Every structure is written in C-alpha cells, then in structure tokens.
Amino acid sequence: MAEFTTEDALRSRWSAAARPRAVRWFSGLGVVFVLGAAALGLLATRLTGMSYAVALAVAVVLLLTGGSCLGAAVVVQYPRAVGRLLQRLGLPLFLLAVAAIIVVAWAPVLLWPDKPLIVRDVLAVVGAVGFVSLFASFAIWWERKVAGRIQSRLGPMRVGGWHGWAQSIADGLKLFQKEDILPGGGDAVLFRMAAYVTFVPALSLFIALPFSAAWVGRDLDVGLLLIVALFGLGVIGVLLGGWASNNKWSMYGAMREACQVISYEIPLGFSLLIPIMVAGTLRLTTIGELQAGGFWTWLAFRNPFTLIAALTFLIATLASCKRAPFDLPEAESELVAGYMTEYSGFRWALFMFAEYAEMFAAGALTAILFFGAWHSPLPAAWGAAWATGPLWQQALHGVVFSGPLWLIFKGIFFVYVQIWLRWTLPRIRLDQVMHACVQFMLPVTMVVLLAQTFWQLLVPAGSVLAVALNLACTVLGALVALGIASIAVYGLRYRRRLVGTLVVDHLPGS
Amino acid sequence: MLAIGLTHYLVLAAFLFCCGLYVMATKRNAVGILIGAELVLNAAGINLVAFSRYETGLADGQIAALFIIVLAAAEAAIAIAIFVNYYRLLGTIDPDAGDRLRG
Amino acid sequence: MYEAIAFYLLAAVVAGSAFGCVIATNIVRMALCLLGTLGGVALLYFLMAANFLGVVQLIVYAGGTLIVIVFGVMLTSRAAGVRLRPKRSEALAGTLICIGLLAGLVTLLVRTAWPAAQSEAQAYDVAWLGNELLSTYLVPFEMVSVLLLAVMIGAAFLAQPSGKDKEPEER
Structure with a gap:
C-alpha cells in the first residue's frame, strides 16, 4: 500500500463546476475584506481615542477574515502545491501560527489594560478562536494517539512525519473542502443554524475564562456563572441539529442529550456551590488567588467535602462535555454519530471544535475551582521577589510558580483524563445515567453542601480538626498523583512488553 | 436618540409584549402558547429592570425580575407536564380540542 | 455612544426574534427564535449593569426552560393535525388588537415625562x-x-x- 500523505488528504474533492465558483467567491470576498480593512486602517489614522481603537480592532478582524478567505481560495485552487508546501514547511509554519496567535490575542490585553473593553473583548474572541483551533487540532491528534495506545495500536503515524503530528491539519483541510450536505426533508434553516448555536457559546465562554489573574478577557463578578450558562447553551444547538436532520439516529441523539442535560445540571450546580461558599465570590480570579499558597491550600484538599465536590464536579463535567461514559448523544456504536449523523464538512468540524473547546474549558474550570488554578504546587509567596524582578525573572516565575502555562497544563491534564476515561470505560445506558445523576450524585452533593455549610459555621479555620483533615486530604491527593505518575513511568519503562508485537518496531527509540 | 433612557427599554418591552400576546392568541399549538407566555414574561422583566436601573436605583426591580425568571421555569415545567398528559389523552396538542370536561 | 450602538443592535435582535416567533409556522423554529429573544434580553440586562440577572436569565431561561420546551415539542411532535397557522379571521383580529395595543402603549410611553434618573450607573x-x-x-x-x-x-x-x-x- 502506498503511503498516505498530506498531499492525498488535500486531493481536491470539488466537482469541476463548483471549484471555479468557490475560488471566485473566496478570492472575491477576501479581496473585499482586505480592501475594507485597508480603508478602515487609513480611516483610523485620522481618528483619535476610542474610535481609533475600535476602528483598528475591526480592521484587524476584517484583515484576518480576508486573509482566511484568500487562503481558502489558494487551498481550493492549488491543493497539491499547498500539500507539498505543508509537507516541507509544515512544522515551522505551525509553530509560527502558534506564536502569531498568542501575540495577536494576548499582547494587547496585557499591554493595553485600560483600553476600551470592547477592543479587549474583540481581541479575546480572536484569541479564543486561535487557541481553540490550535487546541482542537492538537487534542484530536492526541486523542487518536492515546486511543491507539490504549488499544495496542499506533494511531495516526503518516501525515507530517513524526508520529503523524500533522494529521489534524490534513483532516481540517479535507473537511474544509468537503461538500456541505443538507438532509432531504429536514429543516434547512435550523440545520444550518444548529452548528453555530453550539459553536458560538463554546467559544465565547473564553472571554470570561481566566488563564491567570492578569490573562483574562473580562474579569466579571459573575464569571463562574456566565461560563456555566454558556456551557448550557450549546446543548440547544445539539437538540436543534438532531431535530432538523430528519433522521431517527439524530433524533435519538438529541432526545438523549435533553434527558442527560436535565439529569446532570443539578449535581453540577450543587458541586459548584462548594467553592463559591469557600471563596464567598463568583469571581474566578479571586477563587484562583485563594489557592496560591501551595498545593495543600488547593480547594479540593481543604476538607473531605470539597474533595467529594471536586469528584462530583469532574463527573458532571464529563457528562456536560458528552464524553464517555456519558457519550450517549453521540454513541457511535449505536446511533452512527448521534446528533451529528447528517453533518458533514465544515459544520461537522464546528461541532467537533465546540466539543474540544468545551473539554478544555471544563478541564480549566476544574483546575480553577478545585486544583490550584494557575498556581504550581509550590506556594506563590516563595517567588514573590521574582514576580516584580527583571523580565527573565518574571518569565521564570511564570514557569515555576504561577502563570497561564500552569493553567493550560492543568487543563490539558484534565482533557487527558477525559480521553483516558473515554477509551477505558464502557458507555452506560440512559436510565443508568439518570439514575446515577439524580439518585446518586444529587443526594451526595446535597449532603456535601449541607456538611460544608456546617463546617464553615462550626469549625474555625486554624483549628486542629481543620488542619488534620486538610493534611489527610492533601496526603490522599498526593498519593493519587504519585500513583498516576508511577503508572505512567512504569508504562514508559516497559512499553515494549505492554504494547502488542505489531507496533513494537514503530515505537520511538527503536 | 443616542442617549439611551428608560423610554427605549419600555418601547422595546411593549413590542415584545404585543408579540407575545399575538402568539398566545393565535397559535394552535399548546407549546406555542407557552412560548408566547415566555415572551410576555420577558417583556415584564425588561420593564422591571429598566425601572430599577433608571428610576429607583434599588434592588426591587431586579429581585422581581429574578422571581419572574424562576417562576417562568416552574411554569414551563408544569405546563410541559400537562401538555404531555394532554397529548397522551387526546392524541393532539391543539388547545381547542380539549373541550370535554370528562377525561 | 457605545451604549446606544449596543442597545440598538440588541433591540434589533430581540425584536426580530420576537417577530420571528410571531410569523414562524414551525414550532421548533419558534423555539430557536425564543432562544434569540432570551439571549438578547440577557445581554440587555448586562447592558443595564444587572450582571447577575443576565447570567441567571441565560442559565435558567435559555439553559433550562428552553430545553424543557424543546423537549416538550419533541415528545408531542407526532400529534396529528398540528396547525400552527391560525385561521384568517383570528389572525386578522389578533393583528389588529396587537397593533392597536402597541400603538397605544408606545404613544403613552413616549409622551410620559419620566422623572430624571436618580442613580446613574450604580454598580449592582x-x-x-x-x-x-x-x-x-x-x-x-x-x-x-x-x-x-x-x-x-x-x-x-x-x-x-x-x-x-x-x-x-x-x-
């Protein structure tokens, strides 16, 4: 069998008639957008103050849109050349894109703290789009690799060279070129809208999600509730999409999603109340800064109730991200692809992007609420001198003590936990989901809520009981972390014995 | 026109209210009538919050709007339960069909 | 100025979706329009500095009530003879009454001289x-x-x- 390469993934899937039309449209739109951006930029030089900033922000967005359109035109017109280019220069281009997105997204937010909020919002959304697309392409590749290893396979190995790292990019370009199919007899308007109804909330929650105390689009005093609300909104897109597909599998997927949502949202809300009660606020940055003093001050390890709440929250977010064992709405072995059955190409990609964005947001939220937010396990106070020192000391402080890197790391770790569970656990039935959520998790979270209330009323912060239980929970958490780490080291050490013989020759280092 | 004040919100709420009223009066689907009721309740919520923002400056309007939201959720839950029973009983969801007094 | 732009945009979304509810003949499309209205009203609450209320509107209304409504639509969807389209006479009467009411209300609201705002932009x-x-x-x-x-x-x-x-x- 011939090697499957990026070039194959890029082979044109456009019909002879559609291709020139698509190229015409994309290049026309791109030129219009770029010209508009240039005009706005020229206009902006004459303006001052707020209007200048707004005009500049709109111009940047227009320029990005126009650039994407022109890029799309080039991809559609010259797929083979683009494929060859990607193969040669893929990795540098990819790294350049990462750097560019981080700069475009976050530099203005940091350098420009008192600029109009609307500008910050626009830039934060641009940054979120960039971050989500990068993260999704990484996480999809990674999920396939992890799934492969769990099943003694290799996962994607061909595209891009090293362990198929470019697989997601090739997939994305392929999806982008696919025909946008509308199911016959379905509701075309709803079908088209549904993907956006899911995608937009999943993306806009990144405005309120803090990456560190300073790296946040908008530090709202209701930030936590806003993120949870936007989590809930995406569900409606799933329902509408399943309904509009006019397909019984999609319909079953949508109905299951509706049942599941009604079941998991209550325990989710109840377990959210625990960190809110401890911190006394809904502001996420305050909750995060509460956990700055080393990993024994992380909220999950405060007392046994917060630990239980952290676990129930983790389970509930698993359900809200539609991940196994709660992946009933998608259920690829029963319902084809559930609510996504009829979706193809770009709209399908939107659903996938929304899913991975929600996965990261759920992981980051778990980290912020229970596992030390953007702080490393070391107390941030130890590095206080570095935080105000010269730039290199600040950078070192960000890596060692607290910074966005830690939040991203923790978010990715929880995404890994979700992937791990998905490929390990079997899917449970719908009645089991409802039973687990309503008859097990709901009472548990309610009891925990009551217990935490009494704890806060009756047990003073520095008392012997509080310190002892804090210590016990911390030791338990440390043991679990050590266990996971030792299993990982064992797996790496004896990977040749653990993985099937078929793949041994392809493992790195052989 | 550029200075947004109380009147702007009130006019918007009046439009929302009339839309809701029309939907409640004419739709032949019980769920549609429920949707109309939600529109009317939202209009009331806008009014209350706008008055609290631009007139009193107190929490009363916001608290009342909060109760409206909570009660609307309760109302929707009960209404849907009734509709499902209605549908199970009569095989239709047209509110005009339910003109019998005996089940 | 930004408040005005934001208000008119949101008002257009809210009013447009509400009108969409009026003219829609498909119950699921009505639910989608309701989503637009609810989301727009939530953003209007944000605009009026009632952040908590906006978020509660999003969670309870858009995330809870609307899902229950869509759920109800799906459970009762196979009802025979679902006629969302009203009779012509009913529609005419409803339109007349609603337009009359709207005209009356708007005249009343615009002509009333509301007392000047007492507490401009209090942080709630x-x-x-x-x-x-x-x-x-x-x-x-x-x-x-x-x-x-x-x-x-x-x-x-x-x-x-x-x-x-x-x-x-x-x-």
Missing part, C-alpha cells in the same frame, strides 16, 4: 443583590421556594403514568 454587584434578597426580600424569597417545592411535587405527579394506560413493565 452580586454581594449587594444577595444581601438584599436575604434581608429585605426574605419573605417573597421563602414563598418562591415553597412554590418551587409545590411545582416539583406537582410535576412529578403529573408525569407519572395514569392507572389506565400504564405500560407493561419492561424488564
């Missing part, structure tokens, strides 16, 4: 709202919680299958 933060809710407005709060309990019991009672058409247990 969550802690303040919570204190008010549990001190000044405690009695209505408790009454609402009792009502919610009653609703929960009532909904559970309504949802259980009645004696006649109880389906055989599947085990």
